[in-house]
Amino acid sequence: MKNRFLLTTCLVMASLLSFTTVNAKDLRLAYDADPVTLDIHEQLSGGMLQLSHMSFDPLIRWTKDLAFENRLATSYKRLNPTTVRFNLRKGVKFHSGNPMTAADFKWTFDRLKVSPDFKGIFANFTELNVIDDHTIDLVTSGPYPLVLHTSTYIFPMDSKFYTGTDANGNDKGAIVKNGASFASTNMSGTGPFKITSREQGVKIVFERFDGYWDKQSPGNVDRIVFTPIKDEQTRVAALLSGDVDFIAPVSPNDFGQIKAASNAELITLPGTRIITFQMNQKRKKELQDQRVRMAIVHAVNNDAIVKKIMKGFATTAGQMSPAGYLGYNPKLKPRYDLQLAKQLMKDAGYENGFSVTMMAPNNRYVNDDKIAQAVAAMLSKINIKVDLQTMPKAQYWPAFDDRAADIMMIGWHSDTEDSANFYEFLAMTPDQSTGMGVYNSGNYSSDYVDTTTLAANRETDSGKRAEMLQAIEAKIYQDAGFIPLHWQNLAWAARKGVDVDPIVNALNFPYLGDLVVQ
Amino acid sequence: MAQFLLKRLLQVIVVMFVISAFCFGIQDSLGDPTRELAAMSMSDEERENLKDTLGLNDPLLVQYGRFVGRAVQGDLGTSYFFKEPALTVILKKLPATLELAFAASIIIITISIPLGVFCAIRPRHWFAKFTMAVSVIGISIPVFLTALALIFIFSITLGWMPSFGRGEIVEVWGYWSTNFASWDGILHIIMPAIALSSIMLPLFIRLVRAEMLEVLSSEYVKFARAKGMDSLTVYFKHALKNTMLPVITVGGVQIGIMVAYTILTESVFQWPGMGFMFLEAVNRSDIPLITAYIMFVGFLFVIVNTLVDLLYGLINPMVDLVSGK
Numbered sequence: 001m002k003n004r005f006l007l008t009t010c011l012v013m014a015s016l017l018s019f020t021t022v023n024a025k026d027l028r029l030a031y032d033a034d035p036v037t038l039d040i041h042e043q044l045s046g047g048m049l050q051l052s053h054m055s056f057d058p059l060i061r062w063t064k065d066l067a068f069e070n071r072l073a074t075s076y077k078r079l080n081p082t083t084v085r086f087n088l089r090k091g092v093k094f095h096s097g098n099p100m101t102a103a104d105f106k107w108t109f110d111r112l113k114v115s116p117d118f119k120g121i122f123a124n125f126t127e128l129n130v131i132d133d134h135t136i137d138l139v140t141s142g143p144y145p146l147v148l149h150t151s152t153y154i155f156p157m158d159s160k161f162y163t164g165t166d167a168n169g170n171d172k173g174a175i176v177k178n179g180a181s182f183a184s185t186n187m188s189g190t191g192p193f194k195i196t197s198r199e200q201g202v203k204i205v206f207e208r209f210d211g212y213w214d215k216q217s218p219g220n221v222d223r224i225v226f227t228p229i230k231d232e233q234t235r236v237a238a239l240l241s242g243d244v245d246f247i248a249p250v251s252p253n254d255f256g257q258i259k260a261a262s263n264a265e266l267i268t269l270p271g272t273r274i275i276t277f278q279m280n281q282k283r284k285k286e287l288q289d290q291r292v293r294m295a296i297v298h299a300v301n302n303d304a305i306v307k308k309i310m311k312g313f314a315t316t317a318g319q320m321s322p323a324g325y326l327g328y329n330p331k332l333k334p335r336y337d338l339q340l341a342k343q344l345m346k347d348a349g350y351e352n353g354f355s356v357t358m359m360a361p362n363n364r365y366v367n368d369d370k371i372a373q374a375v376a377a378m379l380s381k382i383n384i385k386v387d388l389q390t391m392p393k394a395q396y397w398p399a400f401d402d403r404a405a406d407i408m409m410i411g412w413h414s415d416t417e418d419s420a421n422f423y424e425f426l427a428m429t430p431d432q433s434t435g436m437g438v439y440n441s442g443n444y445s446s447d448y449v450d451t452t453t454l455a456a457n458r459e460t461d462s463g464k465r466a467e468m469l470q471a472i473e474a475k476i477y478q479d480a481g482f483i484p485l486h487w488q489n490l491a492w493a494a495r496k497g498v499d500v501d502p503i504v505n506a507l508n509f510p511y512l513g514d515l516v517v518q
Numbered sequence: 519m520a521q522f523l524l525k526r527l528l529q530v531i532v533v534m535f536v537i538s539a540f541c542f543g544i545q546d547s548l549g550d551p552t553r554e555l556a557a558m559s560m561s562d563e564e565r566e567n568l569k570d571t572l573g574l575n576d577p578l579l580v581q582y583g584r585f586v587g588r589a590v591q592g593d594l595g596t597s598y599f600f601k602e603p604a605l606t607v608i609l610k611k612l613p614a615t616l617e618l619a620f621a622a623s624i625i626i627i628t629i630s631i632p633l634g635v636f637c638a639i640r641p642r643h644w645f646a647k648f649t650m651a652v653s654v655i656g657i658s659i660p661v662f663l664t665a666l667a668l669i670f671i672f673s674i675t676l677g678w679m680p681s682f683g684r685g686e687i688v689e690v691w692g693y694w695s696t697n698f699a700s701w702d703g704i705l706h707i708i709m710p711a712i713a714l715s716s717i718m719l720p721l722f723i724r725l726v727r728a729e730m731l732e733v734l735s736s737e738y739v740k741f742a743r744a745k746g747m748d749s750l751t752v753y754f755k756h757a758l759k760n761t762m763l764p765v766i767t768v769g770g771v772q773i774g775i776m777v778a779y780t781i782l783t784e785s786v787f788q789w790p791g792m793g794f795m796f797l798e799a800v801n802r803s804d805i806p807l808i809t810a811y812i813m814f815v816g817f818l819f820v821i822v823n824t825l826v827d828l829l830y831g832l833i834n835p836m837v838d839l840v841s842g843k
Contacts, residue, residue: 043556044557116568117557120559120561121559177555178568184601200600201600227682227683227788230785230798233666234788237666243673392549392801394554394800398549421559435561435562
């Protein structure tokens with residue numbers, strides 16, 4: 001009697017579990033967080049850009065090998081030093097049914113120019129002119145080399161859908177950061193997936209847009225059930241137990257588990273986010289001596305950090321620009337030489353060292369606090385006593401703004417996928433009025449770097465521009481302007497049968513519209 | 519009774535007032551919400567504009583005055599991330615945590631009382647000794663380890679249970695959606711409830727056992743036995759009631775803690791309850807939500823303590839609530 005009951009229960013459970021297995025064309029996706037809003041101009045962040053690629057389309061987009069691919073633009077050409085003409089694809093529809101025309105691009109561009117997050121990226125653009133329904137001109141304030149790079153941020157929004165007033169009498173197109181708006185809860189784009197249900201922080205359901213323009217796309221996913229899973233262990237467990245099909249990000253600590261599993265695979269790519277330490281020359285006069293900074297750079301063993309702490313999941317760096325960027329200078333290799341470091345400290349007169357304070361976040365970058373501890377230990381070998389404090393990012397950024405320690409950690413990824421962005425934020429002399437050097441906590445200052453960066457931003461010949469950018473890297477390298485550590489890699493994991501490899505790229509925008517699921 | 523309840527109401531107001539003042543006092547250390555709301559590359563000017571819009575640049579006293587003015591009308595602020603009134607966010611997440619705490623409580627009550635009583639009645643029995651040994655292990659293992667072990671065994675290896683979330687919940691009324699109305703919902707709540715109860719179970723078993731042992735050696739129990747009363751009546755009619763008094767006091771506070779701060783269990787199981795919401799709010803410096811939540815917890819604890827005191831009064835007729843004897 002008892003056995004029969006047990007058997008029946010097991011059979012019932014098994015059959016119910018089989019009902020929960022999913023149609024092969026569905027994708028159950030788990031990232032660490034869900035988009036905070038549906039308004040793609042409200043916040044500039046990785047998560048929001050990923051959403052943009054799912055529900056909207058850009059003029060052009062980056063490919064896996066960092067080239068450009070036409071999306072809503074069918075062709076483009078430069079008319080004169082300040083104008084680039086784009087021809088737009090015909091027959092594209094928005095989720096609402098409205099046809100896409102140049103007017104939508106103008107509306108979108110005007111909105112980007114007022115968006116607090118995006119206006120900085122479009123600072124050099126003066127206007128978008130509508131030539132006819134399927135032709136637009138992008139005009140910059142002077143010769144600007146990054147027009148195509150920036151065009152990857154133009155995702156046209158359905159201007160008719162977002163025009164008018166909503167139920168509360170507010171403008172439908174308003175960008176509201178700290179409150180609800182029409183655009184933060186309603187969406188109409190040209191992208192492959194439209195949102196059919198959303199519960200913030202819990203689940204979003206996307207369904208494939210059957211009016212989608214890209215008939216050439218190999219993607220066969222009909223429905224995406226997106227659930228954020230914050231805890232990295234739980235995310236991996238969800239993948240391994242078959243509850244989800246695709247997860248990101250994946251921490252290096254979980255690689256072993258995924259590789260050992262028979263039903264999942266790991267995909268990694270070199271990334272473009274540089275992790276660095278900055279040495280504050282204003283706070284600590286010892287750091288003003290170039291020999292001391294050189295010694296510190298030579299005392300840090302990048303290889304050991306990547307091997308032992310990052311488990312090989314990073315690329316050692318001697319400069320800011322990663323390989324593939326115009327400014328990447330192949331001559332600038334990571335430097336580690338403890339003997340030379342000791343000698344340099346002696347030459348500078350600090351054989352007995354000195355003490356410094358160091359701060360780092362503990363939940364922002366991969367293994368950030370462990371890296372800081374390792375670097376502190378390495379510096380003790382040249383008699384620099386480090387007083388290290390790590391803290392959550394919520395407390396760290398205000399401390400960073402206050403330049404609260406002598407050595408501070410910061411990671412940076414270039415919004416424009418171009419080298420100049422690194423120098424603008426991290427290496428140019430801090431200037432309140434122009435906004436340059438905002439995150440240059442070291443107060444590293446070089447007239448050469450300042451003038452060359454500005455000149456490079458006006459140089460449209462990419463050969464000449466590359467020379468200038470690489471020269472800037474060399475100058476910073478000579479000056480030991482900062483401590484470069486490595487570029488973080490990116491990792492995704494999926495169950496076997498979900499062909500993730502072709503759709504991921506170094507920007508971490510998986511092109512889910514093109515995903516093929518077996 | 520009315521006097522008692524009135525005193526408690528006053529206590530609630532004082533507690534919430536003190537908490538809100540405290541939260542405003544430490545606001546600076548809670549971090550800068552604009553870092554999470556906006557891009558790193560946003561200019562300082564825009565960031566200051568955002569802070570102005572959020573009212574973060576006003577002097578603390580002005581901000582607090584504004585907050586109190588709205589609070590007495592029932593508005594505890596708007597969450598920066600959910601873009602809804604903080605109180606609404608908390609109320610939406612409350613059922614998830616309450617159901618989890620309820621499920622864990624059921625497990626605790628149905629297991630700890632019989633086991634605790636058994637261990638007290640037959641202290642030298644092998645099962646009693648075994649239970650005590652296992653309970654030490656239970657206290658020593660942190661809850662997230664238990665949770666991860668459960669997920670590893672039952673989700674990954676055996677594939678019996680889902681590894682995260684609430685599953686298919688059924689709407690009941692207002693903000694309340696329940697896990698108990700569907701098989702999928704029940705499957706989803708089992709492991710989190712077990713993990714959560716694993717922290718309290720050892721405590722309660724030992725508590726019941728200790729109290730029972732003390733009661734059993736008291737004079738009136740010996741007298742009842744001498745009178746010829748049978749064991750069952752002695753244990754369950756007389757001894758148990760007296761055992762339960764301290765258990766209820768401790769239990770009330772523990773259940774209050776379970777509802778307010780089940781942060782670890784909810785994080786590991788991605789359970790969309792209040793603990794998880796609070797953790798995210800702290801990470802993102804969602805100050806209105808943090809303040810509103812701690813005030814809510816203060817309110818909750820006063821209610822729980824009041825209920826415990828009332829229950830105490832019911833069980834022990836000698837207790838006089840008003841004079842506090």
